[in-house]
Amino acid sequence: MTAPLLEIQTITAGYGAAPVLHEITLSVPPRTIVAVLGANGAGKTTLLRTVSGLLRPTSGAVRLAEEDLARVPVEHRVRRGMAHVPEGRGVVAELTVDENLRLGGLFRTDRRDARRALAEVYTLFEPLARRRGHAGHQLSGGERQMLAIGRALVGRPRLLLLDEPSLGLAPRVTAQLMGLLARLRDDTGLAVLLVEQNVRSALSVADRGVVMSLGRVVREADAALLRDDDALRHAYLGF
Amino acid sequence: MDRIVFLTVDGLSRGAVYAAMALALVLIWRGARIVNFAQGAMAVAAAYAGHSVTAATGSFWLGFLAALAAGLALGWLVERLVMRHVGHDRPLNAVIVALGLVLLITAVLGIVYGNEFRPAPPAFDRTAGFAGLSPYDIFVFLSVAVTVGALAVLFTRTKAGLRLRASAFAPEVSRLLGVNVGGMLLLGWVLAAGVGALAGMLIIPTEFGLHPNAMDRSFVVAFTAAVVGGLDSPLGAVIGGLAVGLVLSFVGGYLGDQVTPLAIIVLLLAVLLIRPDGLFAARAARRI
Numbered sequence: 001m002t003a004p005l006l007e008i009q010t011i012t013a014g015y016g017a018a019p020v021l022h023e024i025t026l027s028v029p030p031r032t033i034v035a036v037l038g039a040n041g042a043g044k045t046t047l048l049r050t051v052s053g054l055l056r057p058t059s060g061a062v063r064l065a066e067e068d069l070a071r072v073p074v075e076h077r078v079r080r081g082m083a084h085v086p087e088g089r090g091v092v093a094e095l096t097v098d099e100n101l102r103l104g105g106l107f108r109t110d111r112r113d114a115r116r117a118l119a120e121v122y123t124l125f126e127p128l129a130r131r132r133g134h135a136g137h138q139l140s141g142g143e144r145q146m147l148a149i150g151r152a153l154v155g156r157p158r159l160l161l162l163d164e165p166s167l168g169l170a171p172r173v174t175a176q177l178m179g180l181l182a183r184l185r186d187d188t189g190l191a192v193l194l195v196e197q198n199v200r201s202a203l204s205v206a207d208r209g210v211v212m213s214l215g216r217v218v219r220e221a222d223a224a225l226l227r228d229d230d231a232l233r234h235a236y237l238g239f
Numbered sequence: 240m241d242r243i244v245f246l247t248v249d250g251l252s253r254g255a256v257y258a259a260m261a262l263a264l265v266l267i268w269r270g271a272r273i274v275n276f277a278q279g280a281m282a283v284a285a286a287y288a289g290h291s292v293t294a295a296t297g298s299f300w301l302g303f304l305a306a307l308a309a310g311l312a313l314g315w316l317v318e319r320l321v322m323r324h325v326g327h328d329r330p331l332n333a334v335i336v337a338l339g340l341v342l343l344i345t346a347v348l349g350i351v352y353g354n355e356f357r358p359a360p361p362a363f364d365r366t367a368g369f370a371g372l373s374p375y376d377i378f379v380f381l382s383v384a385v386t387v388g389a390l391a392v393l394f395t396r397t398k399a400g401l402r403l404r405a406s407a408f409a410p411e412v413s414r415l416l417g418v419n420v421g422g423m424l425l426l427g428w429v430l431a432a433g434v435g436a437l438a439g440m441l442i443i444p445t446e447f448g449l450h451p452n453a454m455d456r457s458f459v460v461a462f463t464a465a466v467v468g469g470l471d472s473p474l475g476a477v478i479g480g481l482a483v484g485l486v487l488s489f490v491g492g493y494l495g496d497q498v499t500p501l502a503i504i505v506l507l508l509a510v511l512l513i514r515p516d517g518l519f520a521a522r523a524a525r526r527i
Binding site: 052054074075076078079083084086090092093094095099102103104106107151155 | 398401402404405408409411412413414415416417418419420
């Protein structure tokens with residue numbers, strides 16, 4: 001087994017006095033998609049916010065490629081190869097498609113590769129190329145999701161944190177998205193921590209699955225095992 | 240006819256300065272969601288700094304540059320020492336702090352320089368020449384046009400501008416993308432205070448001279464201009480400034496100077512009642 005890219009070690013975190021996450025431990029190896037599943041309020045979004053640094057854990061550690069991130073501010077984590085696509089997609093509605101995408105590469109010092117990455121994203125998401133000059137708020141839900149993920153890819157991340165990418169998307173679009181994640185994993189070695197309510201699609205592409213309930217990890221297993229575990233699906237995932 | 244030409248030119252010339260001040264207010268509003276009520280006082284402080292340099296060196300232009308530099312520095316100080324520590328959970332906090340800053344700056348200026356008017360001679364002749372334009376009017380138009388143009392290029396054509404806009408619209412997302420949002424906020428304050436200082440240097444010589452409260456009236460007018468244009472819209476600030484300058488010039492010219500303060504308030508009230516977001520505010524883009 002390869003050394004994990006992301007290691008989350010017994011973190012406890014929350015807003016105010018009451019913790020939302022209780023001693024969560026999980027890891028994401030390179031070239032792996034880990035799906036985090038669970039009902040509303042299980043703490044999935046809070047987990048991603050803690051990993052990307054928007055929320056400070058009260059205890060525990062987050063490590064990326066064996067570096068402790070406790071003292072690394074949010075805006076520096078993207079330079080370490082971590083990209084967080086927040087829930088609700090985080091497209092800057094007032095900026096154009098092109099500006100949103102360029103924003104994703106501004107931190108890079110290798111300007112040439114940043115331009116190449118931008119061109120690649122336009123090839124990957126063909127509809128975005130046609131709407132370059134449109135403002136973010138003029139896009140459809142699917143296009144906005146493409147834009148948010150494309151913007152993350154312009155930074156050439158090693159680890160992608162995706163929060164509910166299927167939210168509000170048609171099933172066909174969701175399937176395409178999941179296919180794209182699998183392709184990126186296989187072609188570029190991208191690691192993905194995928195938070196999803198849509199358990200079926202998430203498990204269709206994930207290598208591992210983590211089930212959360214009320215801020216704790218209640219089950220962690222290969223995605224294939226979780227797919228076939230009827231009792232677990234009934235108890236925590238509701239289908 | 241001459242009167243109309245004179246009032247129009249005078250209105251546009253003052254309006255250009257109000258436009259610059261309104262633009263400074265918009266810059267800070269967009270970045271920090273704070274109406275910087277201390278803008279006028281900060282500009283006066285910068286003007287006094289320039290006055291001191293001119294008195295020491297005998298050079299008007301050195302003093303002028305010193306005032307602009309002092310403006311930038313004051314913006315830096317106010318953001319770093321004061322505004323960054325004001326909680327943003329309650330909008331009123333920032334307003335109260337800014338008003339407190341006005342009292343503080345005015346009082347310190349009064350202690351250091353005294354409360355009497357000091358002469359502030361204009362850089363160029365103010366007698367009207369061709370088409371009713373005085374050399375000073377041309378200086379004002381050029382200064383403001385260059386400043387507005389430079390800001391427009393900065394915001395729309397450069398990486399720093401993209402960062403500035405992104406942090407203003409979506410601070411959290413910008414941080415996730417590696418933008419130093421705190422630094423952008425600081426840059427916004429510095430730029431705005433510099434523009435404010437320029438406006439002060441342009442308008443003080445056209446009024447009674449240098450005094451700790453010299454910008455109070457101009458600030459109210461500029462604030463009105465910013466609200467007329469929409470606090471979110473740089474273009475609106477410029478148009479609002481020119482429009483308000485014209486309105487005041489015509490009201491003052493035809494109805495008398497006593498009426499102008501009233502006209503400002505009426506205009507402000509009318510805009511707030513009819514289009515509270517301002518005339519040029521883009522319909523808020525819905526964030527999903």
